[in-house]
Amino acid sequence: MRDATRCVQAPAIDADGFASLTVPVQRASTITFPDAPSFARRHERGHDGYTYGLYGTPTTRALEAQIAMLEGAAGVALTPSGQAAVTTTMLALLKPGDHLLIPDSVYPPVRAFADGFLAALGVRTTYYDPLIGAGITAFIEAATRLVWVESPGSGTFEVQDVPAIVAAAHARGLLVACDNSWATPLLFRPLAAGADLSILAVTKYLSGHSDLLMGSIAAPDKALLHRVKDTTRILGLGVSPDDCSLALRGLQTLAVRLRHVGAAAIDLALWLERQRDVERVLHPALPGCPGHPVWERDFKGASGVFAVVLAPAVTPRLDAALGRLDIFRIGASWGGTHSLIAPMDVSGQRTVVPWTERGPLLRLSIGLEDPEDLKADLARFLAALTSD
Secondary structure (H helix, E strand, C coil), X not given: CCHHHHHHCCCCCCCCXXXXXXXXXXXXXXXXXXXXXXXXXXXXXXXXXXXXXXXXXXXXXXXXXXXHHHHCCCEEEXXXXXXXXXXXXXXXXCCCCCEXXXXXXXXXXXXXXXXXXXXXXXXXXXXXXXXXXXXXXXXXXXXXXXEEEECCCCCCCCCCCXXXXXXXXXXXXXXXXXXCCCCHHHHCCCCCCCCCEEEEXXXXXCCCCCCCCCEEEEECCHHHHHHHHHHHHHCCCCXXXXXXXXXXXXXXXXXXXHHHHHHXXXXXXXXXXXXXXXXXXXXXXXXXXXXXXXXXXXXXXXXXXXXXXXXXXXXXXXXXXXXXXXXXXXXXXXXXXCCEEEEECCHHHCCCCCCCCCCCEEEEECCCCCHHHHHHHHHHHHHHHHCC
């Protein structure tokens, strides 16, 4: 064997005795086969076998298996982002002529996808009051195929009655999919509540460090999961093993991080309720939040994301006051180690339940900093709202 060939042919390495606590990162595009007949029969390996790097490596499978275990699912499909998990699910389950139900409080890009992309495909969407519960029956049509749930709601944190919606939908033979990114499976399990699919933005709490984009789709039924995986394959959607390794690392501290940010967020929410120029705090653990009784009944705890509504009079000074923040960073997304604050305008994103609050809406994601430092940072911000 000549040197050029030796550069390509990797020698066999004895791994006996190597017992690492970490999942190895195994990258691949091409998967080789021992002979031509096995290559010809590669599709017989199924959704969980290895045929091409796009469809997964052992690193990918490790993350799928761990999320499935947490979700109580038969399996998981991974996507390149949380939004991709939403759109892939809808594309897998809907066809021209079908009807979709979505809560009025949904993550705005999901509304944009439904009103634009799905509408162009001939899929109709009806938006419903997120607090409707069993009343969802009134919106079900002969063409309805899927009920979408996002609980709590994006930005305004309405907690939906998932078991009631599931019961009403299943009575009519419909599927229910739930975006559970706020709670993660540690605080609420949609599949245990009867939902057919559970969607997570792995980008957020599961990864936990603001350094990757990923989504997951979990199902208790293999046949349903395979419909989703067939769609990811035909669309050419895959995830990086390196990103899977980062997500696996983040999962190891998920429980600890959620306990910290959950307690800190409630403490800050209660403190904010007592502050001047704060008109309303929207946190599912607080009695004033829409759907709070459902949260008490169904959830094991709270994560670290909530919102505040400020007095309308502070609007002219808001931008300058936000510039006084030192620890909180202004940015989208949430669930990482750093605390974030994001000004939001949801008034143009509601078509069923109008947003009637006149003051600015701010979404807060509490990170791993000391809560007293965060409180002091917010105190400086609030003081700047009233300064001349």
